[in-house]
Amino acid sequence: MSHLSGRTTIVVGASRGLGHGIATAFAEAGAPVVAVSRTPGEFPEPANGEGSIHAVLADAGDATVAGRLLDLHEPLNLIVVAGANPHMRPLQQHTWETFSANWESDVRITFHWLREVLLKPLRPGARVVVVSSGAALAGSPLSGGYAGAKATQRFITGYAQDEAQRAGLDISFTTVLPRMTPLTELGRSAARAYAVRNGQSQEEYLQQMGPLLTPEIAGSSLVELVGSQAEAVAPGYLLTGAGLKKLG
Numbered sequence: 536m537s538h539l540s541g542r543t544t545i546v547v548g549a550s551r552g553l554g555h556g557i558a559t560a561f562a563e564a565g566a567p568v569v570a571v572s573r574t575p576g577e578f579p580e581p582a583n584g585e586g587s588i589h590a591v592l593a594d595a596g597d598a599t600v601a602g603r604l605l606d607l608h609e610p611l612n613l614i615v616v617a618g619a620n621p622h623m624r625p626l627q628q629h630t631w632e633t634f635s636a637n638w639e640s641d642v643r644i645t646f647h648w649l650r651e652v653l654l655k656p657l658r659p660g661a662r663v664v665v666v667s668s669g670a671a672l673a674g675s676p677l678s679g680g681y682a683g684a685k686a687t688q689r690f691i692t693g694y695a696q697d698e699a700q701r702a703g704l705d706i707s708f709t710t711v712l713p714r715m716t717p718l719t720e721l722g723r724s725a726a727r728a729y730a731v732r733n734g735q736s737q738e739e740y741l742q743q744m745g746p747l748l749t750p751e752i753a754g755s756s757l758v759e760l761v762g763s764q765a766e767a768v769a770p771g772y773l774l775t776g777a778g779l780k781k782l783g
């Protein structure tokens with residue numbers, strides 16, 4: 536038996552990119568996966584017969600969706616990956632709507648899902664991982680409010696951990712901050728914009744980034760994280776092509 540067999544895992548934002556890699560890896564590790572997104576994704580049949588992927592089409596930012604899916608599936612793992620692709624342009628070329636897009640998606644989604652986790656609450660031993668961004672540490676001058684929104688996801692996750700402890704709930708919350716990768720739709724447009732900004736070709740820009748984070752590495756890293764002892768889990772991790780690194 537795999538260590539994830541029977542641990543229903545909801546992956547929010549799983550149709551493509553990092554979320555797709557994470558959903559695929561959890562199913563491969565034996566978990567029944569509920570893959571949430573607004574458009575359908577295609578998933579390979581898990582070679583491990585215990586795992587499965589059940590796709591649900593829903594807007595994760597809708598206030599009713601989190602509560603409904605948590606009640607229906609009673610997950611032991613929740614991975615919140617979904618986020619909007621930010622408009623890549625300098626500050627003065629943003630409108631308030633483009634600047635605040637990630638607050639209206641990424642922050643809204645994290646708020647609704649973590650609030651519902653605490654209200655329900657999820658069962659003892661449940662694990663919650665929120666995917667933020669390395670931009671939350673370093674800023675991201677071409678993507679408007681993106682870096683601030685990703686930092687707020689990290690704050691919300693910390694607040695949820697604190698509320699869970701105060702209420703005596705055995706639920707662990709942690710944040711994972713991926714480094715930019717051009718191997719997803721979101722990362723590709725960011726890498727293209729920063730290459731132009733630096734006067735570099737995309738190849739030059741990518742070369743200086745070192746080993747790239749792939750959706751497969753994101754998947755295996757999160758399977759490892761969720762499979763580790765809850766007491767050993769840190770509040771936050773950087774995620775690169777080399778895997779997870781605890782944030783100090």
Ligand SMILES: NC(=O)c1ccc[n+]([C@@H]2O[C@H](COP(=O)([O-])OP(=O)(O)OC[C@H]3O[C@@H](n4cnc5c(N)ncnc54)[C@H](OP(=O)(O)O)[C@@H]3O)[C@@H](O)[C@H]2O)c1
Binds near residue numbers: 548574
């Ligand atoms: N790629 C990078 O370089 C990078 C770096 C740091 C952090 N991140 C973070 O990692 C996460 C995933 O990024 P990615 O690069 O994999 O992006 P992506 O390729 O654009 O995928 C985003 C996923 O989120 C889903 N999604 C977005 N809004 C949703 C909503 N309202 N309801 C349900 N699903 C929704 C999308 O599905 P639908 O469109 O079908 O709904 C898609 O499956 C994001 O939070 C991003 O900020 C990415």
